[in-house]
Amino acid sequence: MCLSIPGKVLAIRGDKADVSIQGNLVEVSLQLVEDVKVNDYVLVHVGFALEKINDSEATEMLKVLKELKNFT
Amino acid sequence: MKYITEFRNKDDVQKLAKAIGTYNGRPVQYMEVCGGHTMSIQRFGIPSMLPESIRLISGPGCPVCVTSTGFIDQAIALSRQTDTIIATYGDLIRVPGSNSSLENERGKGADIRIVLSSLAAIQMAIDNQDKKVIFLGIGFETTAPATAVAIQEAHRQSLENFYVLSAHKIMPPAMDSLLSGDINLDGFIAPGHVSAITGSKIYEPLVEKYQTPVVISGFEPLDILYSVWMLINQTQNNTPGVEIQYKRVVNEGGNTKALELMDEIFEPEDDWWRGLGVLPNSGLGIRTQYRAHDAKQWLPKNMELPKEPVGCICGDILKGLRSPSECRLFGKACHPGNPVGACMVSNEGACQAYYLYGNG
Amino acid sequence: MEMDKYIVLGHGSGGKLSQELIRNIFLRYFDNDTLNALDDSAVLPIEGNEIAFTTDSFVVDPIIFPGGDIGKLAICGTVNDLAVMGAVPNYLSAGFILEEGLSLKTLENVVKSMANTAKQAGIKIVTGDTKVVHKGQCDQLFINTSGIGLINTKFKDNGNVEPGDAIIINGYIADHGMTIVGAREGLHLSSQIQSDCACLHTLIQALASEVEIKLARDVTRGGLATVLVELVQNSIYGIEILESAIPLRNETAGICDMLGFDPLHVANEGKLVMVVPEAQSEKAITVLKKHELGVNAAYIGNITKANPGKVVMNTVIGGKRMIQLLSGEQLPRIC
Numbered sequence: 001m002c003l004s005i006p007g008k009v010l011a012i013r014g015d016k017a018d019v020s021i022q023g024n025l026v027e028v029s030l031q032l033v034e035d036v037k038v039n040d041y042v043l044v045h046v047g048f049a050l051e052k053i054n055d056s057e058a059t060e061m062l063k064v065l066k067e068l069k070n071f072t
Numbered sequence: 073m074k075y076i077t078e079f080r081n082k083d084d085v086q087k088l089a090k091a092i093g094t095y096n097g098r099p100v101q102y103m104e105v106c107g108g109h110t111m112s113i114q115r116f117g118i119p120s121m122l123p124e125s126i127r128l129i130s131g132p133g134c135p136v137c138v139t140s141t142g143f144i145d146q147a148i149a150l151s152r153q154t155d156t157i158i159a160t161y162g163d164l165i166r167v168p169g170s171n172s173s174l175e176n177e178r179g180k181g182a183d184i185r186i187v188l189s190s191l192a193a194i195q196m197a198i199d200n201q202d203k204k205v206i207f208l209g210i211g212f213e214t215t216a217p218a219t220a221v222a223i224q225e226a227h228r229q230s231l232e233n234f235y236v237l238s239a240h241k242i243m244p245p246a247m248d249s250l251l252s253g254d255i256n257l258d259g260f261i262a263p264g265h266v267s268a269i270t271g272s273k274i275y276e277p278l279v280e281k282y283q284t285p286v287v288i289s290g291f292e293p294l295d296i297l298y299s300v301w302m303l304i305n306q307t308q309n310n311t312p313g314v315e316i317q318y319k320r321v322v323n324e325g326g327n328t329k330a331l332e333l334m335d336e337i338f339e340p341e342d343d344w345w346r347g348l349g350v351l352p353n354s355g356l357g358i359r360t361q362y363r364a365h366d367a368k369q370w371l372p373k374n375m376e377l378p379k380e381p382v383g384c385i386c387g388d389i390l391k392g393l394r395s396p397s398e399c400r401l402f403g404k405a406c407h408p409g410n411p412v413g414a415c416m417v418s419n420e421g422a423c424q425a426y427y428l429y430g431n432g
Numbered sequence: 433m434e435m436d437k438y439i440v441l442g443h444g445s446g447g448k449l450s451q452e453l454i455r456n457i458f459l460r461y462f463d464n465d466t467l468n469a470l471d472d473s474a475v476l477p478i479e480g481n482e483i484a485f486t487t488d489s490f491v492v493d494p495i496i497f498p499g500g501d502i503g504k505l506a507i508c509g510t511v512n513d514l515a516v517m518g519a520v521p522n523y524l525s526a527g528f529i530l531e532e533g534l535s536l537k538t539l540e541n542v543v544k545s546m547a548n549t550a551k552q553a554g555i556k557i558v559t560g561d562t563k564v565v566h567k568g569q570c571d572q573l574f575i576n577t578s579g580i581g582l583i584n585t586k587f588k589d590n591g592n593v594e595p596g597d598a599i600i601i602n603g604y605i606a607d608h609g610m611t612i613v614g615a616r617e618g619l620h621l622s623s624q625i626q627s628d629c630a631c632l633h634t635l636i637q638a639l640a641s642e643v644e645i646k647l648a649r650d651v652t653r654g655g656l657a658t659v660l661v662e663l664v665q666n667s668i669y670g671i672e673i674l675e676s677a678i679p680l681r682n683e684t685a686g687i688c689d690m691l692g693f694d695p696l697h698v699a700n701e702g703k704l705v706m707v708v709p710e711a712q713s714e715k716a717i718t719v720l721k722k723h724e725l726g727v728n729a730a731y732i733g734n735i736t737k738a739n740p741g742k743v744v745m746n747t748v749i750g751g752k753r754m755i756q757l758l759s760g761e762q763l764p765r766i767c
Contacts, residue, residue, distance in 0.1 A: 002766070003690075003691075003765060023623070023686060024623040025623070026621050
């Protein structure tokens with residue numbers, strides 16, 4: 001459920017942000033999140049930012065995948 | 073990083089699928105609770121990449137699919153009242169009620185408008201002060217906070233013509249209900265975006281009670297496959313617990329701001345789930361303090377009991393007991409343009425996902 | 433459950449519901465061999481020549497959008513239906529249904545756009561009609577155009593298609609449909625994407641002069657998926673396509689993901705799917721890329737012996753899935 005998509009925060013005006021979603025500019029409400037800054041990536045759902053995306057966790061996940069071993 | 077293409081990398085996916093393919097333990101069955109996972113699994117053709125001993129089944133995590141026939145009947149009854157605008161997410165428009173759907177009612181002249189956000193419904197109420205604007209609140213913990221913001225906003229602005237008909241639901245009671253039944257499940261791929269709001273802690277009691285592995289997963293192919301990998305590890309090592317694969321978005325405590333707002337506006341109530349029946353404290357009703365914005369006050373007194381479609385096995389499909397291809401209506405009387413059951417209505421419904429992307 | 437049946441928007445979406453409507457109502461009563469062929473144009477033998485004849489109505493909202501307007505669309509749509517039959521479009525009719533209160537300036541702009549597009553396409557608008565309806569009985573203006581053209585290249589021949597043949601598209605998919613959705617109110621969206629609305633006859637003629645085109649179809653409502661499924665749904669062959677080969681702009685994909693649309697089911701107005709012999713596929717791409725409407729042409733798949741009647745897609749991650757007809761109008765969704 002819950003169609004949500006990552007986007008990059010380009011500008012913040014009060015509790016609204018301009019977010020770039022794959023090159024399209026969308027106005028998103030920041031009423032559900034705290035401490036969002038320009039250049040952060042957020043997860044967008046029904047016009048709201050739901051959560052910030054944690055870059056180091058994403059990088060870590062990709063690293064884990066590279067080092068994966070088979071079941072033995 | 074864009075957090076999309078990186079998690080669709082073909083070489084990485086193939087390598088992971090190959091690693092999963094080396095699994096030689098007993099056959100296992102994992103349920104993706106969330107319709108978004110079902111959609112992604114079908115869209116990318118993930119089943120064609122898994123060994124036969126690992127089966128993914130679709131669960132009740134599509135809000136449209138579990139929304140009751142009775143709720144649609146209520147929305148239709150409201151849409152027939154004078155000076156009323158129904159604002160709804162597009163998902164609900166084709167869901168069949170007992171005798172009609174919102175799409176059919178719109179064709180007959182009801183003022184039913186699709187919105188992409190609860191805030192658009194607020195704007196609609198501001199622009200149409202001479203009309204009642206009734207927003208249909210559907211969805212789980214992911215979507216409920218957006219509705220809560222709208223109710224709070226209406227309250228703050230004293231928008232007396234804005235109402236919400238709430239069918240919001242929460243996930244854990246449905247998962248509990250499944251495990252307490254006769255289903256054979258080896259683990260859950262738990263909903264990533266629900267968990268972004270709730271945190272991973274909501275699954276702890278389930279694992280405690282049923283010793284069933286839970287992995288909270290993202291929605292890209294690498295996320296889903298790696299979650300399967302994590303589940304297999306839990307199964308093989310017999311270490312059931314709650315693990316987070318989707319750490320870039322989910323943590324243990326969840327989104328406190330959103331949770332507090334939900335708690336301010338909503339209170340738990342018993343709710344009816346299509347396929348699962350009434351589950352205690354599984355729905356989100358609007359608190360008395362905000363009842364001025366509760367659309368229930370406009371419901372007709374003597375609504376007829378809802379009629380469920382004959383021959384439709386959505387109930388069993390939502391429980392993961394049967395698959396869409398086992399339904400005699402599937403792809404014939406029931407297809408996305410003319411859905412009989414709710415699982416065919418939503419893009420996330422197991423039936424529509426199988427129809428569009430499977431071998432239907 | 434038996435619901436009362438009414439026309440819903442999905443009946444006009446070009447997918448499964450449209451097919452059912454045509455079969456159950458129109459073909460049932462209009463029944464004749466020419467119509468039953470259900471080609472993009474009717475093929476009429478007249479005094480030793482073959483004439484392609486077609487009609488189309490345009491009701492797009494908004495009437496002006498990035499990359500075009502209802503007038504340009506009304507010319508291109510009909511020209512393309514003729515062109516894919518191998519015809520050189522010659523003459524068009526134009527019928528207007530105007531809403532009371534429509535600004536004359538708007539009408540003039542639309543008509544000017546039609547005239548420009550027709551002139552560039554080398555086609556004359558030779559007859560027309562105007563009706564005005566009460567306010568609210570139509571949305572600003574609706575246009576119907578019909579067209580005829582002499583068929584000079586015969587390539588519409590399903591019997592000729594065989595396993596191994598290459599399937600080619602002339603560029604990015606889904607731009608028109610997502611531009612229209614994006615231009616509607618309430619989306620709070622700004623995007624660089626534009627409608628691909630264009631007349632394709634010169635492109636087809638250029639290709640036909642150098643390559644054996646076995647079959648051509650314009651890709652409109654219902655999207656690429658619908659065209660591919662229709663190509664083989666009654667055939668002894670199937671189709672296999674490669675998702676990563678299908679031209680799709682990042683921005684267009686983004687709006688699709690945001691609203692839950694499948695780009696394969698989204699409308700186009702300047703796209704063409706062609707089947708050519710595998711041996712000529714490279715040449716076909718080279719020829720197409722030289723034309724301004726084919727710069728992003730791509731070889732997206734093949735006719736197969738396997739999976740008769742079905743379209744199978746190899747996904748970006750190397751999985752396989754089936755492609756189906758669009759079933760009901762696509763709606764923005766949250767889940």
